[in-house]
Amino acid sequence: MISCTRNVNSQNVIHFHSYLSLLESDRYEFEIQKCDFNRCLLYSRTNHKPYKVEQYQDMIRLTGSYKGHMPLLPNIRQVRWCKDRGCLRTDVTFENGQKCSSYSKIPFKKR
Template sequence: MKLKKDSKGFILYEMLIYLFICGICFSTIYNEIFFTKKVMTRESLEVINWHSSMMKLSNMINNSEIVELDNRKLVFKTSSDYKEPQKIYELGKYKKMLRISGSSSGHMPVLNDVNQVSFKCKDGFLCMKVVRTNGKIFEQIFKIKNKSISFTGFSNGFTVNDRLFVNKSKIIL
């Protein structure tokens, strides 16, 4: 069998170069998609974790009575319609977590990887600001019973603005 010298087509090394270039392109695209999916999943899990923690916490704090409040901790008494009425709890940062401690003993972790927590109260609302170890800032607003109590430890209270009534949780990325 004789091959024609003027035949049009790929020779073997051209085909290998073509396959090599295609392989590099496909691996780059795959890595980009996989990395983006991994980052989005991590971000989504952090936001989901925040919201689930705040739902649990809001069941306890909403309509509770504030016993003591400073910039770093909150002591509150649960409302009469809570499953354990009139029980006193303390919410604050311990090591790298946000936790609730009962009046007797023990504690319940609410959120891990917490760098800083601060509380402000005004006009029947309590604002909790959490700075995570990765630098992200989360805020949550709770409605409380105490409407006109002056709290120590603040230069000024936060102002109630329109965003409180639109979205009770704010995430600053």
């Protein structure tokens, strides 16, 4: 049982880093248009399209302007985003109570 718990914790960390990798990737070159606790509105500078990252049920998902979504991070209880020290701060609590936080150097769109 203990090894199973450690495995779930490891999987959560792997999924969290995978989520961060996509969010910070050069493939999209995201900039943040608006961010609140529940969601972030993003704009891709590479394909010139708007996106939204948000909690949906027990996952974080990425959606575009049209139907459909891409699950980014499963098994979450809660996520909170905020601007902190010029970075996007992501705080995630997983269903098993494990917590992960990260600062992402993603530019905020100047108003």
